[in-house]
Amino acid sequence: MSNEAAIIEDVHVHGAAHHEAHGHDDHGHHEHHDTFLTKYVFSQDHKMIAKQFLITGMVWAVLGGLMSVLFRLQLGYPDASFPWLESLLGKWAKGGQITPEAYYALVTTHGTVLVFFVLTAGLSGTFANFLIPLQIGARDMASPFMNMLSYWFFFVASIIMLSSMFVETGPFSGGWTAYPPLSALGDASPGSKTGMDLWIIAMALFIVSSLLGGLNYIATILNMRTKGMSMTRLPLTIWALFFTAVLGVLSFPVLLSGMILLIFDRNFGTSFYLSDIFVNGVGALPNEGGSAILYQHLFWFLGHPEVYIILLPAMGMVSEIMSVSSRKPIFGYMAMLGSLFAIAALAFLVWAHHMFVTGLNPFLGSVFVLLTLLIAVPSAIKVFNWLTTLWRGNIRFTPGM
Amino acid sequence: MSLYLSIAIIALIFIVIFQIAKASEYVSVLKGEEVSRKQNNKINGALMIVFMVLGFVGIYVCNEYLFSKTLLAQEAASIQGEKVDQMIWVTLIITGIVFVITQVLLFWFAYKYQENDNRKVFFFAHSTKLELIWTAIPAITLTVLVVFGLRNWFFFTGEPPKNAMVVEVTGKQFGWIFRYPGKDAVFGKKYYKNIDPAVNSVGIVWDDKLAQDDILTEQTMYVVKGTPVKLIIGSRDVIHDVGLSHFRLKMDAVPGIPTTMWFTPKFTTKEMKEKTGNPNFAYEISCDQMCGNGHYSMKGIVEVVTQEEYDMWMAKQKAQYLVAFPEKDPSNVPAAATAKTTDSTAKTAVAKM
Numbered sequence: 019m020s021n022e023a024a025i026i027e028d029v030h031v032h033g034a035a036h037h038e039a040h041g042h043d044d045h046g047h048h049e050h051h052d053t054f055l056t057k058y059v060f061s062q063d064h065k066m067i068a069k070q071f072l073i074t075g076m077v078w079a080v081l082g083g084l085m086s087v088l089f090r091l092q093l094g095y096p097d098a099s100f101p102w103l104e105s106l107l108g109k110w111a112k113g114g115q116i117t118p119e120a121y122y123a124l125v126t127t128h129g130t131v132l133v134f135f136v137l138t139a140g141l142s143g144t145f146a147n148f149l150i151p152l153q154i155g156a157r158d159m160a161s162p163f164m165n166m167l168s169y170w171f172f173f174v175a176s177i178i179m180l181s182s183m184f185v186e187t188g189p190f191s192g193g194w195t196a197y198p199p200l201s202a203l204g205d206a207s208p209g210s211k212t213g214m215d216l217w218i219i220a221m222a223l224f225i226v227s228s229l230l231g232g233l234n235y236i237a238t239i240l241n242m243r244t245k246g247m248s249m250t251r252l253p254l255t256i257w258a259l260f261f262t263a264v265l266g267v268l269s270f271p272v273l274l275s276g277m278i279l280l281i282f283d284r285n286f287g288t289s290f291y292l293s294d295i296f297v298n299g300v301g302a303l304p305n306e307g308g309s310a311i312l313y314q315h316l317f318w319f320l321g322h323p324e325v326y327i328i329l330l331p332a333m334g335m336v337s338e339i340m341s342v343s344s345r346k347p348i349f350g351y352m353a354m355l356g357s358l359f360a361i362a363a364l365a366f367l368v369w370a371h372h373m374f375v376t377g378l379n380p381f382l383g384s385v386f387v388l389l390t391l392l393i394a395v396p397s398a399i400k401v402f403n404w405l406t407t408l409w410r411g412n413i414r415f416t417p418g419m
Numbered sequence: 420m421s422l423y424l425s426i427a428i429i430a431l432i433f434i435v436i437f438q439i440a441k442a443s444e445y446v447s448v449l450k451g452e453e454v455s456r457k458q459n460n461k462i463n464g465a466l467m468i469v470f471m472v473l474g475f476v477g478i479y480v481c482n483e484y485l486f487s488k489t490l491l492a493q494e495a496a497s498i499q500g501e502k503v504d505q506m507i508w509v510t511l512i513i514t515g516i517v518f519v520i521t522q523v524l525l526f527w528f529a530y531k532y533q534e535n536d537n538r539k540v541f542f543f544a545h546s547t548k549l550e551l552i553w554t555a556i557p558a559i560t561l562t563v564l565v566v567f568g569l570r571n572w573f574f575f576t577g578e579p580p581k582n583a584m585v586v587e588v589t590g591k592q593f594g595w596i597f598r599y600p601g602k603d604a605v606f607g608k609k610y611y612k613n614i615d616p617a618v619n620s621v622g623i624v625w626d627d628k629l630a631q632d633d634i635l636t637e638q639t640m641y642v643v644k645g646t647p648v649k650l651i652i653g654s655r656d657v658i659h660d661v662g663l664s665h666f667r668l669k670m671d672a673v674p675g676i677p678t679t680m681w682f683t684p685k686f687t688t689k690e691m692k693e694k695t696g697n698p699n700f701a702y703e704i705s706c707d708q709m710c711g712n713g714h715y716s717m718k719g720i721v722e723v724v725t726q727e728e729y730d731m732w733m734a735k736q737k738a739q740y741l742v743a744f745p746e747k748d749p750s751n752v753p754a755a756a757t758a759k760t761t762d763s764t765a766k767t768a769v770a771k772m
């Protein structure tokens with residue numbers, strides 16, 4: 019088993035402390051034979067897992083991108099008819115025009131897929147897995163097995179999300195934010211029937227995947243740095259990936275809890291998000307006393323940090339690539355680190371800026387205005403420090419640059 | 420057929436690019452790796468300036484062609500909207516200046532400091548003074564924006580003036596219902612289980628005396644130019660959003676949780692038709708929150724009129740109570756019977772329900 023081999027090698031680096039636990043498999047080091055299955059499919063090698071994330075992420079990026087081509091075609095030429103659309107999408111594009119339900123389904127799936135599957139799993143999954151062990155001098159992740167699970171949860175989530183595109187009532191079509199009551203009531207929209215169930219299951223599995231990955235990244239960075247690699251010597255890319263993982267681990271469970279409440283409202287007659295509802299053709303629902311806004315708080319408590327889950331890895335990599343290609347040290351390492359921390363911390367305190375028009379208490383709203391604009395300060399520091407890093411350098415335009 | 424053709428063309432383009440890349444690779448091998456790398460570096464450095472110029476030209480051209488199509492080119496139609504536009508302009512100007520400075524520096528540095536064998540890199544890893552400066556400048560600028568923004572925020576979300584009229588707006592899949600409080604200027608109670616799409620679309624509690632003069636209309640809301648109007652917003656089914664782009668405001672319609680928003684219209688619909696030169700101009704209420712398959716079609720109209728026109732329109736409206744119970748309507752009852760149908764019998768009838 020390749021992971022045991024990796025762990026054994028790890029033991030040589032980190033001393034014999036762990037040796038007892040894995041002592042039974044001493045021969046693993048020498049009999050190093052991988053089958054196709056363990057090397058490429060159920061691999062526990064961080065580089066292979068990174069490639070798996072990369073390829074799955076790229077497949078989703080292409081699919082999600084094509085979806086946006088389809089619905090933007092409809093948006094750009096609302097009156098035109100494209101017969102080939104009908105041959106491609108069938109009943110979704112009767113007469114060569116995308117139907118409203120298909121349009122919203124495409125927008126929703128496009129959003130979900132790109133935000134979560136491409137920009138979260140594809141981005142963090144690829145770069146965190148690939149770079150963390152290599153840049154901190156570790157043999158592999160803290161738990162290669164968990165790392166493998168992380169990918170396979172993501173894979174299953176992908177399959178379920180994809181299969182939701184093919185159910186009779188169509189995939190979920192209420193937007194990537196999935197606000198209830200629309201997402202809670204199958205009677206309010208056909209997309210909120212089976213499609214929504216599959217959407218929730220896929221998202222729940224995806225969250226599990228991202229938690230397994232995130233915990234692994236954090237544990238690896240904290241515990242498995244090579245000798246001399248102190249925290250303040252870590253490459254900024256690794257710091258960025260570290261904060262990204264922390265953001266994910268702290269905020270994704272909140273979304274998961276929101277979705278579990280949603281499942282209860284959908285299937286078990288609870289009223290967490292539902293109150294005073296009369297659905298056309300069905301009549302008044304019994305639910306009273308719930309708050310549709312509660313879901314939005316839970317959602318955006320993840321939703322805003324999510325922005326930085328997407329942005330921080332890029333910020334870290336830009337710092338690193340710019341400094342290496344300018345052949346200068348990054349300007350103000352500590353300031354860069356401090357601003358990363360500030361952004362990550364503030365990311366948790368601004369979520370309600372997505373909810374200014376929900377009838378939020380005006381005082382509360384004003385606090386969120388202030389905190390949101392505050393994020394511009396650490397962001398500005400980063401930009402100016404990047405510019406100073408370029409200044410009087412000797413820049414090589416490598417592909418990364 | 421054309422589909423296959425375009426796929427073939429795209430494939431062909433890819434092959435051509437691939438071949439060119441391959442050819443240039445061979446050329447670089449012939450020239451020597453280091454020489455060709457330095458040459459490429461020069462080209463890339465020059466391209467930085469080209470990109471910057473193209474980018475700014477692109478911004479200018481897009482602005483020329485598209486600005487007149489944005490709402491910003493049209494004067495805001497409410498007092499609140501003026502302030503929103505002001506804020507947008509101030510923010511755009513401040514961030515625009517920062518954008519231009521940082522972009523010019525970025526591309527200029529990339530060009531100026533491209534690899535050059537004669538230059539030694541300036542080792543410059545840290546400067547507390549510089550960092551303090553560019554922490555302080557954004558912080559001060561932001562304070563201005565925050566103070567400016569919060570003053571407006573509290574104005575928008577604060578209480579409207581005393582003379583404001585009140586309209587209740589209810590979103591439903593897929594349309595808008597408006598309720599006016601009638602002569603008593605007070606809305607009667609409502610309860611969602613009373614909703615009857617035919618005659619009681621918001622679930623008015625008829626027992627409530629205050630509800631009996633409430634007026635319901637659909638799709639078109641009448642408001643008066645220069646008079647502040649407070650909207651009490653709700654929804655019957657899923658979350659909708661009262662989007663008033665001409666007035667620069669919007670507010671969610673949430674089932675079970677009423678929200679409010681107020682604004683003061685500046686121009687009547689008629690005046691806007693002249694201002695925009697569009698005889699079909701209408702203030703649109705667009706639903707700004709994804710609410711189901713008919714979301715795209717969920718539009719309403721705000722008709723801004725003068726006080727006289729409003730009074731005339733209001734005089735023609737019939738209380739919904741009388742629509743729901745035509746037998747209670749004095750104008751429906753033959754003259755002979757009117758004498759018998761006193762007010763008290765009407766009351767007992769209500770009480771029995």
Ligand SMILES: [Cu+2]
Nearest residue numbers: 321322325372
């Ligand atoms: Cu946000």
Ligand SMILES: [Cu+2]
Nearest residue numbers: 659706710717
């Ligand atoms: Cu709507």
